Amino acid sequence: MGDLLILSNKSSGEDWATTLPLDSLTTFEKVERYGKAKANNKVVVEYLAELLDRDEFALGMVNPLIEKIYLRMDKCASWLTFREYTEHKKVTLRQANFCSKHLLCQACAIRRGAQILQSYMPKIEHVMQSEKLTPWLITFTVKNGECLGERFKHLECSMKSILANRKNVLAGSYGYAPTELSKVSGGVFAFEVPKSKDGEEWHPHLHMLALCTTKPEVGHVDPKTGKGFGLRKEWFDITGDSFQVDVRRQEGQEVINMACEVMKYAVKFSQQEPADTWKAFQTLNRKRLLRSFGCLYGVQVPDSMLDAPLSGPYIDRMFTYVGGGHYSAVSVCDMRDHYEAATS
Ligand SMILES: [Zn+2]
Numbered sequence: 001m002g003d004l005l006i007l008s009n010k011s012s013g014e015d016w017a018t019t020l021p022l023d024s025l026t027t028f029e030k031v032e033r034y035g036k037a038k039a040n041n042k043v044v045v046e047y048l049a050e051l052l053d054r055d056e057f058a059l060g061m062v063n064p065l066i067e068k069i070y071l072r073m074d075k076c077a078s079w080l081t082f083r084e085y086t087e088h089k090k091v092t093l094r095q096a097n098f099c100s101k102h103l104l105c106q107a108c109a110i111r112r113g114a115q116i117l118q119s120y121m122p123k124i125e126h127v128m129q130s131e132k133l134t135p136w137l138i139t140f141t142v143k144n145g146e147c148l149g150e151r152f153k154h155l156e157c158s159m160k161s162i163l164a165n166r167k168n169v170l171a172g173s174y175g176y177a178p179t180e181l182s183k184v185s186g187g188v189f190a191f192e193v194p195k196s197k198d199g200e201e202w203h204p205h206l207h208m209l210a211l212c213t214t215k216p217e218v219g220h221v222d223p224k225t226g227k228g229f230g231l232r233k234e235w236f237d238i239t240g241d242s243f244q245v246d247v248r249r250q251e252g253q254e255v256i257n258m259a260c261e262v263m264k265y266a267v268k269f270s271q272q273e274p275a276d277t278w279k280a281f282q283t284l285n286r287k288r289l290l291r292s293f294g295c296l297y298g299v300q301v302p303d304s305m306l307d308a309p310l311s312g313p314y315i316d317r318m319f320t321y322v323g324g325g326h327y328s329a330v331s332v333c334d335m336r337d338h339y340e341a342a343t344s
Helices: 028-055 065-075 107-128 150-170 232-241 255-262 273-284 336-343
Strands: 004-009 013-021 077-085 088-098 134-141 184-191 207-211 245-248 290-294 314-323 326-334
Touching: 028 065, 028 077, 028 088, 028 107, 028 314, 065 207, 107 134, 107 184, 107 207, 107 255, 134 150, 134 255, 150 184, 150 207, 150 273, 184 255, 207 255, 232 245, 255 290, 255 326, 314 336
Parallel strands: none
Antiparallel strands: 004 013, 077 088, 077 314, 134 207, 134 245, 184 207, 184 290, 314 326
16 A cells, blocks of 8 residues: 545545545655645645744744754755655655645545555454444534644543543443444544634534444434534533534445545645644644544554555656655666566
């Protein structure tokens, strides 16, 4: 499994995209996608340069870490080496210089999403088959607000509460109200922190891939009286300000495509101002934006940003970024004959 293909969604743009893993992408298709991501990286880099140019930086009032991040992001993905395994017919990313700031940098966000998907899919497919579970996508939202930190904490704490209730109900503990989440054997969920449509407020929410014994009932609630049933009622009781819960699955949708929807970017790079991307990074850096529970708990995501090597003859192609969202091929190293000579 390699990089992620970003499919544009006409109604909401590139970053609200569904990400699909495609082994069949050619080297040049992959390079094209990194070109678009690198162009977006440059928008944020230019914003950081503006911050560094401001007078207050000379007076020491801006965190000097900005300069460090600026330098790393500026160099990020400036060169890439892809390895084409001719027998496997697979292209892997063999070497690159990444900044690893996946909340700021779209190139790193692509890589991070691919790593997460690659790590989770074997476990997801295994437990679905062995425990006869059905996947559903569940979205939990809290009311928009101006303070991202406060809204994120509200969403995070509310999620912890509903999951703690599930755990207690499943454990048979006394005094806990039944929950629709007891139908979920395990799940993986990711926080997303876009701005609202008018760009005035933050719209934090989370998407969960839930592996279920039966479909959780979304239900409804009357926010005036608090009366209702199902997940919307449970969520309203916990959050006090939101009953926005959605449970869905498209007809015939493969579980890997559902996982891609969960594991896409946490921020919408191309749809928000770089100042907002920077704000989200400052608020959420070092927070765990992807979490799991139940039968999906404990999956390890490797730190390496590169693909694992395969065996067999290969061709290495190196590219450097030349600006404007484009890379240029700078070297080709055909090792097919060397490999065959060494193994014959
Ligand atoms: Zn990067």
